[in-house]
Amino acid sequence: MSDTTAQTTHRVVDAPERPKDGPRQRGHGPMGNQGPAEKAINFGPSLRRLLGNLRPERTRIIIVAILTAAAVVANVLNPKILGEMTNLLFAGLLGKNLPAGVPLATILEQLRAQGQGTFADMLAGMNVTPGAGVDWDAVARIGLLALGLALVAGLLSWGAGWMLNDAVQNSVYRLRQEVEAKLGRLPLAFFDRQPRGELLSRVTNDIDNIAQSLQQTLSQLLSNLLTLVGVLFMMFWVSPVLAVIAIIAVPISLAAAVLIGRKSQGRFAAMWKSTGDVNAQVEEAYTGHTLVKVFGRSKEVEARFARDNDLMYSASFGAQFLSGLMMPVMMFIGNLSYVAVAVVGGLRVASGQMTLGDVQAFIQYSRMFTQPITQVASMSNLLQSGVASAERVFQVLDAEEQIAEQDNHLPVPTRGKVEFSHVEFSYTPDKPLIEDLDLTVEPGSTVAIVGPTGAGKTTLVNLLMRFYELNGGHISLDGVDIATVPRAELRSKVGMVLQDTWLFEGTIRDNIAYGRPDATDEEIRAAATATYVDRFVHSLPEGYDTLIDDEGSNISVGERQLITIARAFLADPAILILDEATSSVDTRTELLLQRAMNALRENRTSFVIAHRLSTIRDADTILVMREGSIVEQGNHEALMAAEGAYYDLYQSQFSGPEVTDDAA
Incomplete structure (x- = not known):
């Protein structure tokens, strides 16, 4: 071997490279299988944690509680007031038909003597003035009072709803911020295990469902509970006997609500899981639409979507059916209570133990009493759905984060000397990938890593970028140990160009400037010119202001790759990583890019991963990886003279010999 700037002693075992999309826990390809169904949610702790997010809004919540309580008091008093109006009207109508000037006691005695004792008992229980008609002034005053209370209750309820909406939206806003910040702290391994559509569903659909659930449940729950307390007090005030009859319906309603709630709990968890699965499948099929068509897998994709859609339908139908079942059951129990109250109340009016107005008020209270129970029971299913979504979001928030940042710093300027010392790493604990790797790369040198797919080439640069943490x-x-340096500072010193280009929706200028946002137009154009982007930009209608979508579908694959190279050129990093950076350009463009790459690599440490050996012939050091180990190292001339593994690999590309297992 010739002298080089890199010295390596190591062994790499069982080294299949991680797929570009990373390992996943369950299949989500066109023929992937569904994973196991999620367990039912842990309702209590998840609900407490969800409500805990409202803690910063406690001032608003307190004001909402006060406004709601005032509105409930106004609503609860109204039936009693309207009952008094009924008493006035009824007493006036009865008194008008009685002889004026005759004492009521005399009339009652006459009625009993005539065998009309029941009617006499009813009159005795009412404030009747013989010969007097309806006191319309008193009726008008009571009516205006009832109308005023209704208006006040409506205004207070509107104010409470407005403030509660503000509190809930602020809480969900913070939750979105927490999720966004959390995603930035999660290791790449987390995203390897999460289908993109499933993760997107958690941070969009599930958070929206949380907002909707909180908004609908909290606004009604507080009002209903306070109404329940207020109505219960008024019911016992009006008639303890009828109150006991009405309360009998409560344990029956609660038992039904608990039974239905338990049945629906797992259904809502399954519903939102299946929603995430369908989103993941649709996103994947749409992203790989061209590939699906090329390999004729449309029927398999459609069949898998139909299966996922059926699962989602079944889970959603079950959850919504049980949710819809709650209201009819509660209404049936409430109607039974209503009938019992009406019958017993009528008998007590006939016996003179209650006035007609009190019975009317109590019937209204019985309706007001069963309505909160029914609504709370119905909301329990909506709350189940919201908590199921919350738990899915909490799973993201609770995911294990990257190792905490340390406050060490790289020297300025950074020269670019890289040392791997006894490095050990594996993507999964049971499959070691790199063991005891030692590698020293001097500043300004270019190290090319070649070999067949599965040799762990990309893994080396992933470790250098701290996309994954070392096992040893x-x-x-x-x-400076890079584990002690903030990731942002480390990565600011590294420019990376991947085989899979990534562009965001925006102009070509914006995509190039992503490498250095504060770059001037002159610097952007200089980088574009050096990497031959400027050649094709002028042929586009809007030049550098041409909009491209996130897939870059309105420009060619090679042009997208040129833009990513220009982005790295503009960043001017101390270390440059090129992972098959010229794999998608034509031969002529590749030659032009080689000149640009030579200028780009000048005075900076470069790692070049390549299958096309024509791109790395001028590298200072070439590391040849094959069958899980580095079998050769040296520059191009020395490795060709040695006629070893590199020579065989080179000849297989440029001389076209028959490929054997040894030369693959």
Whole structure:
């Protein structure tokens, strides 16, 4: 071997490279299988945690409680007031038909003597003035009072609803911020295990469902509970006997609500899980639409979507059916209570133990009493749905984060000396990938890593970027352990160009400037010119202001790759990583890019991963990986003269010999 700037002693075992999309816990390809169904939610702790997010809004919540309580008091007093109006009207109508000037006691005695004792008992229980008609002034005053209370209750309820909506939306706003910040702290391994559509469903659909559930349940729950307390007090005030009859319906209603709630709890968890699965499948099929068509897998994709859609339908139908069942059951129990109250109340009016107005008020109270129970029971299913979504979001928030940042710093300027010392790493604990890797790369040198797919080439640069944490050993940059340096500072020193290009929706200028947002137009154009982006930009209608979508479908694959190279060029990093960076350009463009790459690599440490050996012939050091180990190292001339593994690999590309297992 010739002298090089890299010295390596290591062994890599069983080293299949991680797929670009990363390992996943369950299949989500066109022929992937569904994973196991999620367990039912842990309702109590999840609900307490969800409500705990409202703690910063406690001032608003207190004001909402006060306004709601005042509105409930106004609503609860109204039936009693209207009952008094009924008493006035009824007493006036009865008194008008009685002889004026005759004492009521005399009339009652006459009625009993005539065998009309029941009527006499009813009159005795009412404030009747013989010969007097309806006191319309008193009726008008009571009516205006009832109308005023109704208006006040409506205004108070509107104010409470407005403030509660503000509190809930602020809480959900903070939750979205927490999720966004959390996603930035999660390791790449987390995203490897999460289908994109499933993760998107958690941070969009589930959070929206949380907002809707909180808004609908909290606004009604507080009002209904206070109404229940107020109505119960008024019921016992009006008639303890009828109150006991009405209360009998409560344990029956609660038992039905608990039974239905338990049945629906797991259904809502399954519903939102299946929603995430369908989103993941649709997102994947749409992203890979061209690939699906090329390989003729449309029927398989459609069949899998139909299966996922059926599962989602079954779960949603079960959840919504049980949710819809709650209201009819509660109404049936409430109607039974209503009938019992009406019958017993009528008998007590006939016996003179109650006035007609009190019975009317009590019937209204019985309706007001069963309505909150019915609504609370119905809301329990909506709350189940919201808590099921909350738990899915909490699973993201509770996911294990990256190792905490330390406050060490890289030297300025950064020279670019990289050292791997006894590095050990594996994507999964049971499959070691890299064991005892030692590698030293001097500043300004170019190290090319070649070999067949599955040799762990990309893993080396992933570790250098701290996309994954080491199982053992350490990596240093200019003598500083990169594990002690903030990731943002480390990655600001590294420019990376991948085989899979990534562009966001925006102009070509914006995509190039992503490498250095404060760059001037002149610097952007200089980077574009150096990487030959400027050649094709002028042929586009809007030039550098041409809008491209996130898939870059309105420009070619090669042009997208040129833009990503220009982005790295503009960033001017101390370390450059090129992972098959020219794989999608034509031969002529590749030659032009080689000149740009030579300028880009000048005075900076470069790692080049390549299958096309023509792109790395001028590298200072070439590391040849095959069958889980580095079998050769040196520059191009030395490796060709050695006629070893690199020579065989080179000849297989440029001389076209028959490929054997040894030369693959």
